[in-house]
Amino acid sequence: MTILSRRSLGFPQPPLPLLTSSLDKIVWLWHSNNLILERTNTDHYLGVTSIAFHPFNSIIASSSLDSFVHVFNVDFNTILATLEAPPSEVWKLCFNPTIILGFSPFFI
Numbered sequence: 001m002t003i004l005s006r007r008s009l010g011f012p013q014p015p016l017p018l019l020t021s022s023l024d025k026i027v028w029l030w031h032s033n034n035l036i037l038e039r040t041n042t043d044h045y046l047g048v049t050s051i052a053f054h055p056f057n058s059i060i061a062s063s064s065l066d067s068f069v070h071v072f073n074v075d076f077n078t079i080l081a082t083l084e085a086p087p088s089e090v091w092k093l094c095f096n097p098t099i100i101l102g103f104s105p106f107f108i
């Protein structure tokens with residue numbers, strides 16, 4: 001199981017959802033103040049192995065045993081990109097904090 005919050009990473013933004021994932025194929029988005037489930041993302045069809053926040057945007061990435069990496073907007077729960085990994089699975093994700101993503105303002 002992976003548990004990740006922006007606050008735990010030391011980012012100065014206001015509280016955002018707490019993210020959890022596991023082999024249940026789901027990324028769970030929780031309200032970080034009261035731990036109430038806000039929504040889920042079920043775009044993977046095998047267990048989720050890693051999740052990562054972009055440090056300056058409401059964007060996360062999730063990798064799975066299905067060999068796909070999904071990049072999606074936390075606020076709208078929409079997929080921004082899907083990347084297919086080589087046959088070996090992706091086990092760990094990380095955004096480069098020196099790169100500011102240039103997505104449309106609608107997604108930031």
